[in-house]
Amino acid sequence: MSVARAERLVNLVLCLLSTRQYLPAERIRAIVAGYADAPSDEAFFRMFERDKTELRDLGIPLEFGRNRAVDADDGYRIARRDYELGDIDLRPDEAAAVALAVRLWDSPELTGAAAGALLKLRAAGVDVDQGVPSVVEPKVRTTEPAFGPLLAAVQSGRAVRFDYRRPSPAELRTRTLEPWGVVSWRGRWYVVGHDRDRDAPRCFRLTRIVGEVTAFGPNGVVERPTDVDLLDFVSHSGDSPPDTTTVRLWVAKRRAAGLRRHATVVGEQTIDDTEGDLLELDLDHPDSAAGWIAGYGEDALVIEPEILRKTVHERLLAAAAGGSGEGT
Numbered sequence: 001m002s003v004a005r006a007e008r009l010v011n012l013v014l015c016l017l018s019t020r021q022y023l024p025a026e027r028i029r030a031i032v033a034g035y036a037d038a039p040s041d042e043a044f045f046r047m048f049e050r051d052k053t054e055l056r057d058l059g060i061p062l063e064f065g066r067n068r069a070v071d072a073d074d075g076y077r078i079a080r081r082d083y084e085l086g087d088i089d090l091r092p093d094e095a096a097a098v099a100l101a102v103r104l105w106d107s108p109e110l111t112g113a114a115a116g117a118l119l120k121l122r123a124a125g126v127d128v129d130q131g132v133p134s135v136v137e138p139k140v141r142t143t144e145p146a147f148g149p150l151l152a153a154v155q156s157g158r159a160v161r162f163d164y165r166r167p168s169p170a171e172l173r174t175r176t177l178e179p180w181g182v183v184s185w186r187g188r189w190y191v192v193g194h195d196r197d198r199d200a201p202r203c204f205r206l207t208r209i210v211g212e213v214t215a216f217g218p219n220g221v222v223e224r225p226t227d228v229d230l231l232d233f234v235s236h237s238g239d240s241p242p243d244t245t246t247v248r249l250w251v252a253k254r255r256a257a258g259l260r261r262h263a264t265v266v267g268e269q270t271i272d273d274t275e276g277d278l279l280e281l282d283l284d285h286p287d288s289a290a291g292w293i294a295g296y297g298e299d300a301l302v303i304e305p306e307i308l309r310k311t312v313h314e315r316l317l318a319a320a321a322g323g324s325g326e327g328t
Helices: 003-017 025-031 041-057 092-104 108-123 147-156 230-235 257-262 286-294 306-323
Strands: 063-065 075-077 159-167 170-185 188-195 200-205 209-216 245-252 264-271 274-283 300-304
Touching: 003 025, 003 041, 025 041, 025 075, 147 159, 147 170, 147 188, 147 209, 170 200, 170 230, 188 230, 200 230, 209 306, 245 257, 257 274, 286 306, 300 306
Parallel strands: none
Antiparallel strands: 063 075, 159 170, 159 209, 170 188, 188 200, 245 274, 245 300, 264 274
16 A cells, blocks of 8 residues: 555544544545545545545444435544444453464564554553463464465455475476465465365465465455365375485585485585585475575585475575675
């Protein structure tokens, strides 16, 4: 939302809260800053209709009616009794649970919302820090790049498209999904929804999504079925650990000790005039090892499987692009 529109919406709310009478649209146009910029009557009414819809979507109750029976047009106002937040009274154990939930999230998408909720409770006079055990420090981390776009698509009710890497057989396919929700199960994040390609409900692990998630179509098209338990669906999806995969790596001489501790040296090879060892490493989840291997930079090179090699290469390119704007 643009700054100008945000300011206009705030001015509109303040205007409609400060009156007990119903204000007609033309009166609102004259006194609310921002509407005078409309080049025509038609442009103003389109702008006003969009703003009313935006306020309703935000949960702000608009009333409309006429002050007198002889009035020609309906007017608008916001009743304070419906707008203002009522008294909040939490028991000590409830306040402790709220504080613990705020501290639980460790992601850019949810930290801001949690902090905002905490601020509102404190402003209402609720001490949400009381009774929180200091020894408990849980975290739910959402480092997968796909988390934010998928969560936004769920909230707006839009379909998404993304490339998905299957572990067995190793292949990359494009999926089109109507997302119902994003949930965490046994330390991993999944998106659950209706797979348009298979015409059936499916869940996808976020660590296997490659590249960007693209949302498309109008808002509000996708709706979650009321009879679907997302966690139960994921737990019965058969997403069990795949068979162990043997990964073959090249590692520079006397480097990448962390990789060497878990691998077996099976040979030697020189790459780009750099001497190194060939290692073999058995992994239950090779797709989740991409970040670990990429952390060794030029000291480690995946030879096979090909899909893991490409994933590590993408991680390195993303890291290089992220640091390209830094000064020397």
